[in-house]
Amino acid sequence: MSSNNAKQVLVILSSSPYGGSLAKEAIDYCLAAAAFEQNIQLLFTGDSVLQLLKDQQPTGISQKNISKMLSALPIYGVDQFYVEQSALSCYGLEHAPLCLPATPVTSHQMSALLADANITLNF
Amino acid sequence: MNYSLVVLGAPYSTASATTALNFAKALLSSGHHIFRVFFYHDGVHSANKLTTTPQDEINIPQQWQALKEEYNVDLVVCIAAGVKRGILDSSEAERHEKNCSNMSNAFELSGLGQLVEATEQSDRVVTFGC
Secondary structure: OOOOOOOEEEEEEOOOOOOOOHHHHHHHHHHHHHHOOOEEEEEEOHHHHHHHEOOOOHHHHOOOOHHHHHHOHHHHOOOOEEEEHHHHHHOOOOOOOEOOOOEEEOHHHHHHHHHHOOEEEEO | OEEEEEEOOOOOOOOHHHHHHHHHHHHHHOOOEEEEEEEOHHHHHHHEOOOOOOOOOOOHHHHHHHHHHHHOOOEEEEHHHHHHOOOOOHHHHHHOOOOOOOEOOOEEEEOOHHHHHHHHHOOEEEEEOO
């Protein structure tokens, strides 16, 4: 498989961390894409901003820690993270410490991210 | 144009699986090419050949199989998501010591690298969510 492809892939996340398994499966895709040296960006929208909260303790519900999985992404060379500003405000998380250095973006800036991406994937 | 489809929704629970199928048919009948259809998350259930529907309802696995026979569409089920949800081909069934398998031969179990390759090789990737 070629790994010198310059395509920009925008991964749009919208699932809450533990309401279903899609959040985890989206991260599994991101890790695979990172292993194949793909150029990926993550955009956290809607309920998915909750994935970014620190100090998650999901062992009680037999789940893997989503924030720890996300924290592994920079180790694999993924370093472009964006978070929907209005979703953060909606949950009162504008000043909450997040597990990734995600840049808050307005809806206008999100449109620009979408326009600039070659491929988008929605989870 | 060269398309890939990502199917995340379970058949009969969400509109995702039938919409993806209809979209695939529309693409192919309009002369577009489908590089791959990748079944992920609950979308893996679209590969279950034991799916049995009333006569007046659409049989989604059979319809994908028909599309495969006519257009040789590459239908890939994520192995991790599939096996976890009980979608096994005969070799996985044997490997995990199960006494039966249930995946249609029209589909192939493989890894997430196939989705990565689909994003590389396609002009458009369309996600059918859940």
